[in-house]
Amino acid sequence: MLLILDVLTTAGILFVVSIGLLAVFGVLKIINFAHGAWLTIGAYCAVIAAELGLNPWAALPLAFVIGAALGGLAELFIIRPLYRRPLDAILATWGLGIVIGQLITLGFGRDVQMTPNLFSGTVEILGVDYSAYRLVALGAALVIGVVFAAAMEGTRLGLSARAVIMNETLARGLGIDTVRVRLVTFMAGAGLAALAGVLLTPLTSVDPNMGVGWLIGAFMLVMVADASLVALAVACLVFGAAQVLISTFVSPILGSIAIAVLAALVLRVSPKGFSRA
Amino acid sequence: MPDTSALATAAPAARSSPRLSRAAPFVVAGLAAVALWIAPLALDTFAVNVLTRSMIYAMLAVTVDLLWGFAGVLTFGQAAFFGVGAYAAAMALTYLGADPVWMVAALGLAVLAPAVLGLAVGWLSFYHRSTALYASVISLVVPIVVVQLIYSGGEWTGSSSGLVGFDVLPLELEGFFRLAALALVALTLAAWIFVRSDAGRALVAVRDNDARCAYLGLSPKRIQIALTTALAGVAGLAGFLFANASSVVAPENAGFLFGTELVIWVALGGRGTLLGPILGTIAIDYLAANLSGDLPFLWQLLLGATFVAVIILLPGGLADLARRAWGATPFSGRAAFAPALAALPARPAPDASGAPLLKIEGLAKSYGALTVLENIDLEIRAGELVSLVGPNGAGKTTLMRCLSDGTEDFRGQVSIGGASTAGLTPNRIVALGVGRKFQVASVFESLSVADCLLLARASNDGLSPFGRAETLALPQAALDVMRMTGLDQMLALPTRLLSHGQKQALELAMVVALEPRLILLDEPTAGLTKAERSTIGAVLKTLTGELGIAAVLVEHDLDFVRQISSRIVVLHQGRLVLDGGVDEVVGSELVRTIYSGGSHG
Structure with a gap:
């Protein structure tokens, strides 16, 4: 039971962390290596909210807004000029991540920050005491996933985004303002990353480089999901399970590289990853 | 033909002083x-120490530049190979001693x-249609x-604290500086000669257009795997x-962060220039050692911001600035190299009477529920010029793809x-024998x-990794194409200008x-x-009729089609609906209906 809960909550956390990257990769066909920096930005929004004496949950909307606003600036000045050079965009966003990490260090110092707990204590489920927060995070993942899917299916912007994912040239030919779709998508992706950063605060220590550790896992999951939300959810479940099981029964060190190695092998066998299934 | 005579004259000047160059x-x-041998005499201990490390890092920058700048493979993995080499040496010296x-x-x-690790990584990274x-993902x-x-190696690898205090080569600080300098200079020289050789062209060719490489009989993946393996050894x-x-x-x-640093140094120095990455690495690492003590965060911030700016505004790095400045000086007018053309002896014409050269039996291809080709049977003999006609969407290009790529997912036999x-x-x-x-x-x-x-001749004649061949021998038919279209006067011209x-x-x-044998x-x-069309028609008639x-x-x-074909297939x-002589097919009712767009039965 404990294992099942661990697998589910781990998958939920991975999903929350990856979904912003997925949105950007799907529509812009660009890998945002500054994704980790936006997770960090979100976590520091929680720090700021605590310093301002706000309710810890208020950090969520704050992080989304700040993350999206900064994402807009990044899209405008860094992503847009590199749209035709996707490999260079990886590098430029990585450089941006360094810059953001150093700016945060200059502003807050390099020490680990304390944030108030969003939700503490344990709940008993079928005879097992389990961290209440991890369950909340799983719930948050479900909510974010459903809202995201609804936005893609039900709004005009979502329709435009799906058109751009399938065939950007044709979408532009049909009069869709693809430049705006890219901007809004990047802002949404950045906002979601910052939101995920807040949700991570009770689980990891908050420091200027906290995002980097999450970046590679999210990146590999998105590669395997290949712009499909359902495939991302499946990938999070499968690889989250692999990570938990290997960490528990083999070794935590092997568990920590399970996602990267398994995802690389899956991609070798099937370049489209899980999205074809 | 557009007038390119002004550009065409550049070729002969190249061979003016081959020995000197x-x-x-x-x-x-x-x-x-x-200069580097005597440099330690003029430098203080700190500088000697730091620059030794910088020069070793510059060797890695050379390997990253060859992979990324020349062959187009963005890699973060050179750090891993470096780490494996360093750990292999340290562990051997720790447990075996330094005799x-x-x-x-x-x-x-x-x-x-x-x-060996590089070979495995190369095999994993590069495959047909990779x-x-x-x-890049694998290199991460x-x-x-x-x-x-390394972390899980426990005592063997020293886990997170690493290995220290093993016996090393019996050299002083200056000695290591000189050793690193000699290794760097030797590696740079070898890399310089290689990228300027005929074989170096193959790297750029794989980067530009790996499909074309494969269709010239070169294996892009073999080139990439060999390069990865060799450069892993160098790392x-x-x-x-x-x-x-x-x-x-x-x-x-051995870490991924060090791998990204290498890429940053190469990018700032100027990818694809060898000297740019070397100088960039040494300058940045030396500056970092001097500045990061006083302004640790500011230095990283500056470096990161410069990196972003260079990637966006100056993809060629600082070397590109230097090259532009050099281009503005009067010394820069060096003509591009071009070999002299020569004719290969003609091969005897193959026997046209024997078995068919190309045999297609029951070929079919579909994408999901959409059937693109169905039950195609066709035989073609040497010397035949068979035209494949049909309206758009008839499956002509798909058929060509199935003939030239056996990994396509089709049914039937070719x-x-x-x-x-x-x-x-x-x-x-x-x-x-298919082109x-x-x-x-x-x-x-x-x-x-x-x-x-x-490169088109490379699968037959090989490529020299040491220099440029002075003459390029081509079959007479290829020379004829060149001469009839005036390309033989433009040998040194970059193809993007054509x-x-x-x-x-x-x-x-x-x-x-x-x-x-089959084209x-x-x-x-x-x-x-x-x-131009009649020129190509004449060439095709020679190829099939005479050769x-x-x-x-x-x-x-x-x-x-009527002028040059010996047979027409519709x-x-x-579906293959007609196969016969020129007059028979062109005169048929079916072809007229298809081409007038009337019937779609």
Whole structure:
């Protein structure tokens, strides 16, 4: 039971962390290596909210807004000029991540920050005491996933985004303002990353480089999901399970590289990853 | 033909002083080695220490530049190979000691272990239809895995604290500086000669257009795997030097973050220039050592911001600025190299009476529920020029693809000269004697006309890794294409400057230069002028009529088809509906209805 809960909550956390990257990769066909920096930005929004004496949950909307606003600036000045050079965009966003990490260090110092707990204590489920927060995070993942899917299916912007994912040239030919779709998508992706950063605060220590550790896992999951939300959810479940099981029964060190190695092998066998299934 | 006579005169000037230009790199390398040999006398201990490390890192920058700048493979993995080499050396020296014998063993291990890992990584990264992004993904995973393995190595690897205090080469600080300097100069010289050789062209060709490489009979994946393996070994050598010079190795030496730093240094210095990355690495690492003590965060911030700005605004790095400045000086007018053309002796025409050269039996292809080709049977003999006609969407290009790539997912049998093509990648089908010309001209945009032809001959004649061949021998038919289209006067010209028609002609010359038995041409005259079209028609008649090559031609222009074909095959809605002589097919009712667009039965 404990294992099942661990697998589910781990998958939920991975999903929350990856979904912003997925949105950007799907529509812009660009890998945002500054994704980790936006997770960090979100976590520091929680720090700021605590310093301002706000309710810890208020950090969520704050992080989304700040993350999206900064994402807009990044899209405008860094992503847009590199749209035709996707490999260079990886590098430029990585450089941006360094810059953001150093700016945060200059502003807050390099020490680990304390944030108030969003939700503490344990709940008993079928005879097992389990961290209440991890369950909340799983719930948050479900909510974010459903809202995201609804936005893609039900709004005009979502329709435009799906058109751009399938065939950007044709979408532009049909009069869709693809430049705006890219901007809004990047802002949404950045906002979601910052939101995920807040949700991570009770689980990891908050420091200027906290995002980097999450970046590679999210990146590999998105590669395997290949712009499909359902495939991302499946990938999070499968690889989250692999990570938990290997960490528990083999070794935590092997568990920590399970996602990267398994995802690389899956991609070798099937370049489209899980999205074809 | 557009007027290109002004550009065409550049070629002969190149051979003015070959001996001088060939000796120049050796002279410069010798001077650099001497200067670096005496440099420790003028530098303080701190500078000697830091620059030793910087020069070892610069060796890694050379390997990253060869992979990324020249071959187009963005890699973060060189750090892993460096770390494996450094750990192999450190572990050998720790557990075996530093006797001369064991020192040699440590060196061997430090080169061999990463090279074997490089072979495995290369095999994983590069396969038929693999993407550049996938190779980068793998190059991210490798250092992460290596670091975790080091962590889990316990006492053997020293886990997170690394290995310290092992015996090293019996050298002073200055001695290590000189050793690193000599290794760097030797590596740079070797890399410099290699990228300027004929074989160096193949790296750029893979970067530009790996599909074309495969269809010239070269295996892009084999080139990429070989390069990855060799450069992993070089990175391991740098690791050996590092372990000896610093007598400490730590997990972060193998880490992904170090891998990204290498890429940053190469990008700032200027990818694809060798000297830019070397100077960039040494300058940045030296500056970092001096500044990061006083302004640790500000320095990282500045470096990160500069990196972003350079990637966006100056993709060629600082070397590009230097090159532009140099281009503005009067010394810069060096003409591009081009070899002299020569004719290969003609091969005897193959026997046209025997078994069919190309045999297609029951070929069918579908995408999901959509059937594109159905039940195609066709035999083509040597010396035949078979035109494949049919309306748009009839499946002509799909058929060409199935003929030239055995890994396409189709049913039925295709055999060339009796050998089945099932499962064969394009380069292996080229080896069976098939040349394919694409609908949209597929050449190497950043290479010269002569280099494109050189690569077309590479699967037959090989490529020298040491220098440039003075003459380029081509089959007479390829020379004829060149002469009739005026390309023989533009050998030194980069192909991106060619007109549409010239590119089509160049690609045809490249395919003919392969000396194929069967040539597949997908609309070779699309978008050409009438004069260019009749030139290509004449070439095709010579190839099939006199040299006995079989040709399959996809074509829309029925007049052109009538003039040159020996047989016409009509494809309609994925089926082969007519196969016969020219007059029989052109005069048929069916062809008229298809081409007037009336019936779609």
